[in-house]
Amino acid sequence: MNDIKPGRIEPYAHAAAGWGALKQVAINLVREKVSGGNYRSLLAQNQPDGFDCPGCAWPDRVHTSTFEFCENGVKAVAAEATSKRVPPEFFARHPVGALLQQSDYELEQHGRLTDPLVYDPASDKYLPISWDGAFDLIARHLKALPDPNQAAFYTSGRTGNEAAFLFQLFVRMYGTNNFPDCSNMCHEPTSRGLPGTVGTGKGTVTLDDFEHADTLLIFGQNPATNHPRMLGELRDCAKRGATIVSINPLRERGLERFTSPSHPIEMLTNSSTAIGSLFIQPRLGGDFALIKAVAKGLLELDDAARAAGQQRLLDVDFIAEHTSGFEAFADDLRQQDWQQLIDESGVPREQIDRLTHIYAHGQRVIATWGMGLTQHKGAVATIQMLSNLMMMRGNIGRQGAGLCPVRGHSNVQGDRTMGIEEKPTAAFLDRLGQVFGFTPPRAHGYDVVATIQAMLDGKVKVFFGMGGNFAMATPDTPLTFAALRACELTVHVATKLNRSHLVHGKAALLLPTLGRTEIDLQHGVAQGVTVEDSMSMVHLSYGGNPPASPNLLSETAIVARMAHATLGSAQVDWNWYAADYARIRDAVAKVFDDFFDFNARVAKPGGFHLKVASRAREWRTPSGRAQFLVRAVDTDTPIHRARAIHGERLMTLMTARSHDQYNTTIYGMDDRYRGVYGMRRVVFINRADMEMLGLQTGGWVDMVSVWDDGVERRADGFLLVEYDIPRGCLGAYFPETNALVPLHSTADGAGTPTSKSIPVLLYPVNAPVSAPAGA
Numbered sequence: 001m002n003d004i005k006p007g008r009i010e011p012y013a014h015a016a017a018g019w020g021a022l023k024q025v026a027i028n029l030v031r032e033k034v035s036g037g038n039y040r041s042l043l044a045q046n047q048p049d050g051f052d053c054p055g056c057a058w059p060d061r062v063h064t065s066t067f068e069f070c071e072n073g074v075k076a077v078a079a080e081a082t083s084k085r086v087p088p089e090f091f092a093r094h095p096v097g098a099l100l101q102q103s104d105y106e107l108e109q110h111g112r113l114t115d116p117l118v119y120d121p122a123s124d125k126y127l128p129i130s131w132d133g134a135f136d137l138i139a140r141h142l143k144a145l146p147d148p149n150q151a152a153f154y155t156s157g158r159t160g161n162e163a164a165f166l167f168q169l170f171v172r173m174y175g176t177n178n179f180p181d182c183s184n185m186c187h188e189p190t191s192r193g194l195p196g197t198v199g200t201g202k203g204t205v206t207l208d209d210f211e212h213a214d215t216l217l218i219f220g221q222n223p224a225t226n227h228p229r230m231l232g233e234l235r236d237c238a239k240r241g242a243t244i245v246s247i248n249p250l251r252e253r254g255l256e257r258f259t260s261p262s263h264p265i266e267m268l269t270n271s272s273t274a275i276g277s278l279f280i281q282p283r284l285g286g287d288f289a290l291i292k293a294v295a296k297g298l299l300e301l302d303d304a305a306r307a308a309g310q311q312r313l314l315d316v317d318f319i320a321e322h323t324s325g326f327e328a329f330a331d332d333l334r335q336q337d338w339q340q341l342i343d344e345s346g347v348p349r350e351q352i353d354r355l356t357h358i359y360a361h362g363q364r365v366i367a368t369w370g371m372g373l374t375q376h377k378g379a380v381a382t383i384q385m386l387s388n389l390m391m392m393r394g395n396i397g398r399q400g401a402g403l404c405p406v407r408g409h410s411n412v413q414g415d416r417t418m419g420i421e422e423k424p425t426a427a428f429l430d431r432l433g434q435v436f437g438f439t440p441p442r443a444h445g446y447d448v449v450a451t452i453q454a455m456l457d458g459k460v461k462v463f464f465g466m467g468g469n470f471a472m473a474t475p476d477t478p479l480t481f482a483a484l485r486a487c488e489l490t491v492h493v494a495t496k497l498n499r500s501h502l503v504h505g506k507a508a509l510l511l512p513t514l515g516r517t518e519i520d521l522q523h524g525v526a527q528g529v530t531v532e533d534s535m536s537m538v539h540l541s542y543g544g545n546p547p548a549s550p551n552l553l554s555e556t557a558i559v560a561r562m563a564h565a566t567l568g569s570a571q572v573d574w575n576w577y578a579a580d581y582a583r584i585r586d587a588v589a590k591v592f593d594d595f596f597d598f599n600a601r602v603a604k605p606g607g608f609h610l611k612v613a614s615r616a617r618e619w620r621t622p623s624g625r626a627q628f629l630v631r632a633v634d635t636d637t638p639i640h641r642a643r644a645i646h647g648e649r650l651m652t653l654m655t656a657r658s659h660d661q662y663n664t665t666i667y668g669m670d671d672r673y674r675g676v677y678g679m680r681r682v683v684f685i686n687r688a689d690m691e692m693l694g695l696q697t698g699g700w701v702d703m704v705s706v707w708d709d710g711v712e713r714r715a716d717g718f719l720l721v722e723y724d725i726p727r728g729c730l731g732a733y734f735p736e737t738n739a740l741v742p743l744h745s746t747a748d749g750a751g752t753p754t755s756k757s758i759p760v761l762l763y764p765v766n767a768p769v770s771a772p773a774g775a
């Protein structure tokens with residue numbers, strides 16, 4: 001592509017956001033050839049009567065009228081509002097085999113899909129098909145399966161609540177709970193971990209709490225890239241004098257200095273706000289030991305305070321009134337060896353003590369976390385240890401304090417709330433069955449990893465993807481490709497072309513859909529969809545742009561027509577629901593008590609806050625109390641085992657996002673804040689490790705995973721970049737590195753692929769011939 005320049009590495013010397021971000025916005029609008037009319041859509045982003053930004057799940061300050069500027073939100077919107085199209089003629093010219101040769105970047109750059117397509121094996125091409133023809137094909141396949149559990153239904157987190165609700169209803173009436181979703185690869189350890197401690201798998205704070213917090217602990221997150229609007233909040237906290245600690249193997253730029261594009265003075269004077277007060281750089285996966293160390297340190301400080309007759313550092317009233325299990329937890333902390341915590345966290349004792357001091361003296365503490373905590377073997381235990389720590393000082397369920405998982409996809413939390421869940425509770429199934437008069441399947445279904453294995457084993461034969469890019473987002477790429485190719489039928493509902501559409505089953509459909517920025521007309525009436533952000537605010541979103549093609553259907557309409565074709569409409573009149581989304585919301589209100597008066601409440605500007613019981617100090621645990629959990633340091637991880645064999649040559653690799661990507665969608669080749677330009681095949685490494693391995697900056701390596709099943713997993717041709725990263729740790733971008741993640745390397749108790757702790761060895765190579773142009 002002509003906008004790929006030769007690669008270069010050049011440390012970024014400026015604050016995050018600011019003019020650099022504004023320039024990128026202009027570049028993206030031009031690159032996507034966004035038409036004049038669609039420019040206006042940018043102004044409607046996150047406004048009361050506009051659309052919810054399809055970028056991330058960070059909430060909006062709806063009451064302010066200022067345009068909350070966000071470079072990466074603009075990229076997401078521009079990508080959808082692009083004037084480029086991929087009509088059927090494109091597919092007539094390009095067989096699937098040829099498209100497979102293109103990079104992920106090129107595939108998405110072709111633009112928006114315009115018409116439903118069916119794969120023709122004779123010509124190896126996608127050909128046009130009518131919508132009715134497409135739904136008949138799906139229905140025929142689904143009806144032919146001897147067991148509904150031979151189909152799996154994937155959801156990516158952009159799908160609105162209405163489509164998600166109808167989707168799960170259809171799939172359960174069809175007869176399965178096979179709901180793999182992007183959440184399985186993302187915040188699943190949060191959703192599985194928090195119920196064990198505080199009873200509810202969601203965050204306990206709202207944006208208002210950020211105005212009152214005096215201490216913020218940011219674990220494993222890169223907000224400058226992934227949640228840029230969060231930086232505005234952190235800026236205000238920093239200006240107020242709050243202490244902000246970043247716990248991250250990398251010192252991410254946006255957590256150091258930030259120039260707010262929403263504040264003209266800061267922009268005009270080229271000034272910036274320092275964000276972070278303290279940077280702690282644990283080794284990859286070291287957070288559990290670090291958090292446990294802080295808990296132990298806090299307990300020791302409290303013991304000393306009590307002995308000296310000084311004010312206690314534990315919130316003894318909260319512990320007595322609201323929790324159970326504290327004594328066992330404290331005993332375990334007292335017996336815990338200090339040196340083990342220091343060794344496993346990779347954080348020196350002085351820094352642990354500093355963090356402990358900050359935490360012990362913070363009056364209102366918020367802990368936030370992202371993928372740096374969730375994509376590890378011990379992720380569930382880590383999140384539970386973080387809840388333990390927060391409970392020790394009663395930092396849950398009071399103003400300015402709380403747990404704040406920062407979700408990814410803009411409606412990933414809402415989709416789960418609507419029942420996109422492979423392990424549904426009996427209570428939910430009872431209610432769903434009662435409201436719609438059927439017997440929902442009880443057996444738990446497959447998550448992402450189990451779906452891939454089931455496809456490989458011939459147990460899942462039909463794969464339906466509601467958005468996303470299953471082939472590239474999932475681990476063990478060659479294995480996943482083989483799994484998809486073994487299917488009888490693969491179906492993808494998508495806005496843009498991606499590799500999942502090309503790695504298809506024997507029969508395949510590609511169904512184009514409306515994006516959230518587009519007007520969704522049903523019987524001439526514009527429909528809004530609802531979404532739930534990371535802080536449980538539910539609000540309406542109305543697209544304003546004309547659809548990319550007259551032949552697009554909304555996701556809701558696609559579900560309804562597929563359901564009608566498969567199950568008929570005797571029991572549920574699917575198309576009646578899809579004709580007016582308010583009818584679906586009424587049904588949602590019947591199934592979920594917390595959605596009472598749904599239509600009325602969501603009509604108010606800004607919507608409403610969905611009740612989170614733990615925020616109200618209502619603990620939905622078996623004991624009815626918040627539960628302290630004893631958790632031991634895990635010294636038998638794949639990393640420990642591989643290091644026992646390979647010694648210090650064994651490296652731990654994390655795979656994260658560059659600044660110019662949205663998950664598997666590559667917008668460009670730069671990672672500005674980390675100083676990488678024009679390339680993606682780079683690996684960040686500590687200088688001492690390079691010396692130890694006899695490697696040099698500018699050298700090239702292949703990476704090979706260390707796993708115990710005899711399968712060779714490799715990713716070849718990465719440029720070494722010296723970086724401030726702990727010894728023994730590496731960083732690279734996904735999806736290029738997904739081939740290295742073993743399918744069965746997952747988080748205990750959550751099944752999330754361990755994409756941030758992959759044991760690898762490096763092998764030097766000559767510069768690859770095609771270097772360095774991208775994916």
Ligand SMILES: Nc1nc2c(c(=O)[nH]1)N[C@H]1C(S)=C(S)[C@@H](COP(=O)(O)OP(=O)(O)OC[C@H]3O[C@@H](n4cnc5c(=O)[nH]c(N)nc54)[C@H](O)[C@@H]3O)O[C@H]1N2
Nearest residue numbers: 072220221222226247284285370371372408409657662663
């Ligand atoms: N522009 C843009 N926005 C996005 C996305 C995108 O791709 N592009 N993706 C969306 C989605 S789905 C999600 S889930 C979120 C993801 O947002 P993040 O959670 O920020 O995700 P990552 O880029 O994977 O980076 C995680 C951070 O964790 C750090 N880290 C890695 N391993 C560890 C560890 O062991 N311990 C600690 N403490 N830190 C660690 C990395 O250095 C990095 O700073 O963003 C959402 N928003």
Ligand SMILES: Nc1nc2c(c(=O)[nH]1)N[C@H]1C(S)=C(S)[C@@H](COP(=O)(O)OP(=O)(O)OC[C@H]3O[C@@H](n4cnc5c(=O)[nH]c(N)nc54)[C@H](O)[C@@H]3O)O[C@H]1N2
Nearest residue numbers: 156186467468469473493494495496498655663664734755
């Ligand atoms: N190694 C590694 N792997 C990871 C991660 C990691 O950090 N490291 N992160 C994981 C995480 S956190 C996540 S959430 C997953 C993401 O996994 P997915 O959600 O499956 O992937 P995306 O890249 O977000 O999906 C992009 C595609 O969605 C389609 N799309 C965009 N908008 C819409 C829409 O409105 N409707 C429909 N129907 N389709 C749409 C477009 O066709 C686009 O190509 O990846 C995971 N994979």
Ligand SMILES: [Mo]
Nearest residue numbers: 186187408409
């Ligand atoms: Mo995510």
